[in-house]
Amino acid sequence: MTSTAPALRFNRLAIEDPRALIFGRAPHPLTTRDGLVIGGGTVYPEINFTLPSMGVNAATLPQVCDQYRQIIKGVLRRAAELEAPGVVVEFETLPPMTEHPAWGLEIVRILLDGMVAERDKSGLRSVLRLTPNDNREFERPPLMRRGRYWEAMLELFDSGAAAGAELLSIESVGGKELHDEALVNGDLAGSLFALCILGVRDMRFLWTHLHDIAEKHGVNCAGDTACGFGNTAMVLAEQRMIPRVFAAVVRAVTAVRSLVAYECGAVGPGKDCGYENPILKAITGFPMAMEGKTAACAHLSPMGNLAAACCDTWSNESVQNIKLLGGMAPTCFMEQLVYDCRLMNRAASEGPPAAETLQRWLVESDASLDPQAYIISPAASIELARAIVGADSHYHAGVAAARRAIDLLSSASAAGALRIADNEAGWLEQMADTLDELPQDEDTFIEEQLALADPEKFLPAEYEL
Amino acid sequence: MSDHHPLTEAIIRGRRKDVPTLVSQCLEAGESAQSIVEHRLVPGMAVVGERFKKNEIFVPEMLIAARAMKEALKILEPDLVAAGVKPEFTAVIGTVEGDLHDIGKNLVAMMWKGANMEVIDLGVNVSPAKFAAAVQEHRPNLVGLSALLTTTMPAMRDTVQAIRDAGVPVKIVIGGAPVTHTFAEEIGADGYAPDAASAVDCALALLKQGASS
Structure with a gap:
């Protein structure tokens, strides 16, 4: 057996001071065609939405399109009324829209038309992020590099970019077929294998293709997210299924996987649900989308304020197009995002001391209450980023991130700066023992994990193994 | 000191390696496979389930117990099949x-x-x-x-x-x-x-x- 162990591209930090890992400012901002400068000093709202309960098929497509027309008109009108400095619109497709790229493209065009109409009406600037749903796991075991799901996904990326979707993103799922099992078993070694061996290889393959598409159409690869890994862990931890300290350590490791998008040419803003983004911003200096309290419509989290500490766009993750008392839900959430951004931008306008004060409040209001919040605080993120860039491979980076995360959580708990539940304390020691037992050699690690993996669940050849 | 039968305790604690010996001891003592399932294994998993519901343990600990129970069922399966015993x-x-x-x-x-x-x-x-x-x-x-x-x-x-x-x-x-x-x-x-x-x-x-x- 031979493995391909790509080297880490980033070997130093773009941000070394936690105070500089702050909302609205990134060392390498991104300027869009419409003139938004993401990471250039202004936090922009990033709106995302989904359909109410309804099927998506050829027969319902006209109604589906009507839903999106109504959504984009409503959210952008409200953003203009509230004088938002600009808006990032994310279109995260539903599975049938990726499976049938023509359907997805039709909605891309509807959204772009809506954005142009509002720009013409009010001058509101906007940019579209296209995030095709990663359908590859519809095949079990998943086919990651071939087959109709792969082909259809690339077709949507290509046609969407050609139509004007300027930011390309995805919640890629390479390795998830083993990671779910690792999560429910509390298996840190299995998580490292899924994220830093399988995930890294899949990301490199996928993002190389996406980079080619972006170059062809003059658009930007924005970034990926370990949503199916880190956020699955977070939701399981919220439901008391797995320990929060385990989810926090997994979160640290997810940064190694998501980093690969930037190694392949992504320039941000990183995808909103990547709670590992603060670590990635510290490493790459690229702007990042984040989500927190205003994404409770999609899922709960223990870091609703803290997540905003270094965001460059601020997102609601997803909300159904249903009627609330204030209006349609996406419009209501646009309003909330605009006000969140106003507060951050107001603080920034008063200069670094004011912005740093707000940043500190955002961090300190959450960090001590949950290890998952603590581990992505600016100070911890920079420590984790340093551990990652100091490693010579993604495997070693994953191990180093996990070890540093355990140290950070243990130290904070011992110092009374972090509350860890009694029934979780033993898990820190247990995870440290697991790391101590891992082989130094990557090929040996892969052989050990391949021997443990369920051969019915994944195809090693899809990961160059 | 636990009040549970040693096999039940092994299930609760997820001591899979101890299970074969303890199951053999039960069989040698004349217990039927069905009785072992009903009175030793299921009560063990019930305790584990209860602890989980009280947020005392997590899914990984529950899975360790489940694997211990599976180990026992693997041994008992031929007897259960022969007796026509199936889960309720x-x-x-x-x-x-x-x-x-x-x-x-x-x-x-x-x-x-x-x-x-x-x-x-x-x-x-x-x-x-x-x-x-x-x-x-x-x-x-x-x-x-x-x-x-x-x-x-x-x-x-x-x-x-x-x-x-x-x-x-x-x-x-x-x-x-x-x-x-x-x-x-x-x-x-x-x-x-x-x-x-x-x-x-x-x-x-x-x-x-x-x-x-």
């Missing part, structure tokens, strides 16, 4: 068509197995016809349907209808982020489990009521 209840479970989220479904399947049910897992993206065929083939007492997307809720409705049309008396439980108790009633399901932890209680409560068609 059989369940079919799957994620509905168009949806590929399965971690919640997998957790429910694991918990139902821990409650000594035979569980047939159909996987993800399961069509209404496949659910109906499985119900006719396995004649389960219970069917579990999972969905995470708002756009696959209609598939859940179609699946319930297909199962009812199959004419097999069976209880149907639904779960997943977008669904509710009200939605369960609307589509003709018998129950709704808001999370995996409550899925066992929900299932057992329904099964005690008896199957409906």
Whole structure:
């Protein structure tokens, strides 16, 4: 057996001071065609939405399109009324829209038309992020590099970019077929294998293709997210299924996987649900989308304020197009995002001391209450980023991130700066023992994990193994 | 000092390696395989389930216990088969068509197995016809349907209808982020489990009521 162990591209930090890992400012901002400068000093709202309960098929497509027309008109009108400095619109497709790229493209065009109409009406600037749903796991075991799901996904990326979707993103799922099992078993070694061996290889393959598409159409690869890994862990931890300290350590490791998008040419803003983004911003200096309290419509989290500490766009993750008392839900959430951004931008306008004060409040209001919040605080993120860039491979980076995360959580708990539940304390020691037992050699690690993996669940050849 | 039988204690603590010896001791003492399951193994998993419900332990610890129980069942299986003993209840479970989220479904399947049910897992993206065929083939007492997307809720409705049309008396439980108790009633399901932890209680409560068609 031979493995391909790509080297880490980033070997130093773009941000070394936690105070500089702050909302609205990134060392390498991104300027869009419409003139938004993401990471250039202004936090922009990033709106995302989904359909109410309804099927998506050829027969319902006209109604589906009507839903999106109504959504984009409503959210952008409200953003203009509230004088938002600009808006990032994310279109995260539903599975049938990726499976049938023509359907997805039709909605891309509807959204772009809506954005142009509002720009013409009010001058509101906007940019579209296209995030095709990663359908590859519809095949079990998943086919990651071939087959109709792969082909259809690339077709949507290509046609969407050609139509004007300027930011390309995805919640890629390479390795998830083993990671779910690792999560429910509390298996840190299995998580490292899924994220830093399988995930890294899949990301490199996928993002190389996406980079080619972006170059062809003059658009930007924005970034990926370990949503199916880190956020699955977070939701399981919220439901008391797995320990929060385990989810926090997994979160640290997810940064190694998501980093690969930037190694392949992504320039941000990183995808909103990547709670590992603060670590990635510290490493790459690229702007990042984040989500927190205003994404409770999609899922709960223990870091609703803290997540905003270094965001460059601020997102609601997803909300159904249903009627609330204030209006349609996406419009209501646009309003909330605009006000969140106003507060951050107001603080920034008063200069670094004011912005740093707000940043500190955002961090300190959450960090001590949950290890998952603590581990992505600016100070911890920079420590984790340093551990990652100091490693010579993604495997070693994953191990180093996990070890540093355990140290950070243990130290904070011992110092009374972090509350860890009694029934979780033993898990820190247990995870440290697991790391101590891992082989130094990557090929040996892969052989050990391949021997443990369920051969019915994944195809090693899809990961160059 | 625990009041539990040593085999029960081994299940609770997930000491899989101790299980074969302890099972052999029970058999040598004249206990039947069925009695071992009912009085040693299931009570152990019940304790584990109770601790989980009280947030004293997590799923990984519960899975360790489940693997210890599986080790015991592997030894007892020939005797159970010979005696014609089967789990009291059989369940079919799957994620509905168009949806590929399965971690919640997998957790429910694991918990139902821990409650000594035979569980047939159909996987993800399961069509209404496949659910109906499985119900006719396995004649389960219970069917579990999972969905995470708002756009696959209609598939859940179609699946319930297909199962009812199959004419097999069976209880149907639904779960997943977008669904509710009200939605369960609307589509003709018998129950709704808001999370995996409550899925066992929900299932057992329904099964005690008896199957409906």
